[in-house]
Amino acid sequence: MTLLEDRYTVVGFDLLGHGKSPVPADPSEYSRDKALVDLDDVIASVGDSTVLIGHSLGGYLALAHAATRRNLARALVVLNTGPGFRDEVKREAWNERSRRNAHRFGVPVQATGLNIQEDGVVMESLAALTVPTLVLVGTADRPEYAGSAKYLERKMPDASFVAVQGGGHLMHEESHAGEVAELIHDFVSQLPPEA
Numbered sequence: 001m002t003l004l005e006d007r008y009t010v011v012g013f014d015l016l017g018h019g020k021s022p023v024p025a026d027p028s029e030y031s032r033d034k035a036l037v038d039l040d041d042v043i044a045s046v047g048d049s050t051v052l053i054g055h056s057l058g059g060y061l062a063l064a065h066a067a068t069r070r071n072l073a074r075a076l077v078v079l080n081t082g083p084g085f086r087d088e089v090k091r092e093a094w095n096e097r098s099r100r101n102a103h104r105f106g107v108p109v110q111a112t113g114l115n116i117q118e119d120g121v122v123m124e125s126l127a128a129l130t131v132p133t134l135v136l137v138g139t140a141d142r143p144e145y146a147g148s149a150k151y152l153e154r155k156m157p158d159a160s161f162v163a164v165q166g167g168g169h170l171m172h173e174e175s176h177a178g179e180v181a182e183l184i185h186d187f188v189s190q191l192p193p194e195a
Helices: 032-046 057-068 088-100 109-115 121-128 143-155 177-189
Strands: 051-055 075-079 133-138 159-164
Touching: 032 057, 051 057, 057 075, 057 109, 057 121, 075 177, 088 109, 121 143, 133 143, 133 177, 143 159, 159 177
Parallel strands: 051 075, 075 133, 133 159
Antiparallel strands: none
C-alpha cells in the first residue's frame, strides 16, 4: 500500500513467520488469537482513526479483529478474502487442506497455524459488524473469493463490494495496484467524520 503513503500514515504488519517478523519454532505461537493480540499492539501504536486493510488471510484477521474487538478500527478494507466457516465439517476440511498444503505457502510450515480456524466467530458476527467495510475482489482470482465478497456485502450492515476487473489474487501488488489504492482512498475519504 505504498501508493497511499503520501496521503496517510501506513503501517505494514508482518504476521509471525512472514516477511521480516520473527520465526518461532514453537507451532503454538501461530494462532489467530495470538495474531490478533499482535494487531492490538500495532493499532495501539498508531492510535485513533485506524483503517485495517487486509489481504487474504490478513483480510480474515481484520474481520476477526472487528468481530472480537468492537469499535477499535474506524473501518475495514478486505481484499480477496472470506469470513471462514460456520459449519464444523467445512471448517475442518479447510484446516486439513491448510495442513496438507503447508509446504506450498512460502512460509515456515509452523506458520500454517495462523490459517487454522477453530471456530466460526467471524461468520457468527457478520450481522453485528457495523464498521464501514470495503470488500474488494479481483475478477481473475479464484471464484470462491467473489462468492465470499458478495456474502460479506449481503450480511454486513455497512459493507460495499467492488469487483476489480482482471485483478488477480495479488492485485494490490501487481498491475492493479494503482486502481486498488484509489478505491481505498475514495472509501476512506468518504467515511463519516469521527465523533
